[in-house]
Amino acid sequence: MPPTWIKHLVAKRDVMSGALCARGTRIPVAVILDSLAEGTTEEELLRSYPTLRPAHVRAALAYAADLAHEEQVIPLIAHAPQARREPTRRGRRRSA
DSSP states (O other): OGGGGTTEEOOTTGGGGGGOEEEEEEBBBBHOOOOOOOOOOHHHHHHOOOOHHHHHHHHHHHHHHHHHHHHOOOOOTOOOOOOOOOOOSSOOOOOO
């Protein structure tokens, strides 16, 4: 059975350089997901992009969920030691 998002999202080589977009629009899924992650509401998204439909937003979320199940995400360590910096050397310049 194909994923539920497949009928609402499409990637075409001649549209947005092949980026996955909401079907019938030039709105990349990444823009939808980034906006939601930044706190934009679905209503604000739909107002900002008149060609976008609620089904597109749900499909983008379903796509992201599928990716999360497929990819292994390695969490960042909250307090990892920072890389050491080499001290700057002050002094005379060498002439060539």
